[in-house]
Structures are given as C-alpha cells and as structure tokens.
Amino acid sequence: MGENRLTGLRERLWDFGLRWALLSRPIGYKVHRIDRRRVLKWIDTPTEASSMAFVARNTTIPIPRVYEIVRHEGRYALIMEYIDASERAWGKLTADAKASVAKQLGEYISQLRDLIPPHPGIVECIDGCACRDPKLNMPLEVGTVEYFHESLGHDLVRDSTHADWAPYRPKFEQIRGRKYKTMFCHADLSWHNILIRDGRIVAILDWESAGWYPEYWEYTRLSLCWVMDPKFWELLQPHLTVYPDELAADLALSDAITGYW
Structure with a gap:
C-alpha cells in the first residue's frame, strides 16, 4: 500500500484538521477520532496497513477499512474506518x-x-x-x-x-x-x-x-x-x-x- 505525502494547501488543511482531532477526540493510545466515520492511528511504518490490506483481501476476518496512509512531519498516520462496538x-x-x-x-x-x-x-x-x-x-x-x-x-x-x-x-x-x-x-x-x-x-x-x-x-x-x-x-x-x-x-x-x- 502506498503512502501520500502532503504538500501545499492540502498539508495546511490536513494539519489544521489533525490538530483539532488531537485536541478534541482522543479515543486511545496513538488513536484519535477524526470524524463520525474515521480514526487516525500513528504508526511507525506502513507495515501495519500492508498487513491489514493483505488479510482483508484473503480472508473474511473483519478489519477496519484503510482509507489512506499519510506521512506527516516525519511520522505515518493511518486513516481508517471507525468501528462502533x-x-x-x-x-x-x-x-x-x-x-x-x-x-x-x-x-x-x-x-x-x-x-x-x-x-x-x-x-x-x-x-x-x-x-x-x-x-x-x-x-x-x-x-x-x-x-x-x-x-x-x-x-x-x-x-x-x-x-x-x-x-x-x-x-x-x-x-x-x-x-x-x-x-x-x-x-x-x-x-x-x-x-x-x-x-x-x-x-x-x-x-x-x-x-x-x-x-x-x-x-x-x-x-x-x-x-x-x-x-x-x-x-x-x-x-x-x-x-x-x-x-x-x-x-x-x-x-x-x-x-x-
């Protein structure tokens, strides 16, 4: 799974939304609620997202949908589906x-x-x-x-x-x-x-x-x-x-x- 590098206006908008999420919607260690359907998880490498995609393609195991991986300020942000349970x-x-x-x-x-x-x-x-x-x-x-x-x-x-x-x-x-x-x-x-x-x-x-x-x-x-x-x-x-x-x-x-x- 590839990663997205933010540039220009999108980086500024994403940074603003991220800061709002970090301040207002923490739901766990390294995990933050972005909106009603998405969460953000900080990860060290894109490997976790690759594993999730591999398992989702080849099994029926329920896994949150991965929307994108963003590299921001030297870190990786995994944007994925919020599951209400x-x-x-x-x-x-x-x-x-x-x-x-x-x-x-x-x-x-x-x-x-x-x-x-x-x-x-x-x-x-x-x-x-x-x-x-x-x-x-x-x-x-x-x-x-x-x-x-x-x-x-x-x-x-x-x-x-x-x-x-x-x-x-x-x-x-x-x-x-x-x-x-x-x-x-x-x-x-x-x-x-x-x-x-x-x-x-x-x-x-x-x-x-x-x-x-x-x-x-x-x-x-x-x-x-x-x-x-x-x-x-x-x-x-x-x-x-x-x-x-x-x-x-x-x-x-x-x-x-x-x-x-």
Missing part, C-alpha cells in the same frame, strides 16, 4: 457470549494459518521487514525459524551450564530439532484488540505485530494475552491447534531470560 468491555459478556466469541476467534485464526507465505520457513513481516513482538518489545530479525529460536535464546538456555537454568533445559530439549512451518499470525489477540457487537466479532485491530512466524507462535502469544482471563483461555482451546511443549518452553524462556510473563 459498545460491548468492548469483556466483563459485561455472558459465558455463552464468550464461548461464541472463542469459536469465532478460532475460525479467524484458522484462516490466518491457511495463508501461503511468500518465503516458507522465513520469519518476517508482510513486506519482508523484521517483526516486532509486543511482549518482547524488540525487533525480531528476518531469518529462518532456527535463527529465530537462537535469537530468542533457546540455545543459550538449553546449552548453558548455569545451575539456575537447569530446570528449564528439558523444556528446550523436548522441542529440539522440531521443524516448523511459518504461518501468518496477528501475535497480539488480546481483548482490547477484539471489538464485539451483538455477540459477534466486528473488528480485529492492531496488526502492527503481524507477520510470518513459526506455526506455534499465535498459540503461545494467546496464552500471554489471556493470562488475566484463564476461563476464556480454556474456552479457546477446542478451537486452536495447541502446542503444549512449545508453550512450556516459552514460559521457561520467560522465567530464565526475558521476563515478559
């Missing part, structure tokens, strides 16, 4: 509604997993750039799945003689040598990125971490996203391809090194 508060959903949402979410994840990667076996964003995981808060360099694991610290923990890491080593030995396909993942499917209306998912937001990851990645990320709602995590299980060994290794990695749990 008053049932965003998960605490108000009934048990039956949460079960229905879990099933819908599982179906959408299956659609993402069915997408065909342009470079099988390579961990990367939709545009070939490095992915960024929201929990690790670090860029994950483009490379093979093996290199991805090495970058995370799998080899470091597994092969270390550090006594404190001894309990973690069996977790990594168990998955050592396994081969993984790369599949498209959202990588941050927490409740605040899923908009619900009348018991249906009407939008999935925040695709900034999306990309081609090892096939288990969505599952292990989901476990982190739903740590505060273990009942919903349980509801999701029948609708997911589960990776218990990889999840155990991921949790061990968190305890040993990264501390994101």
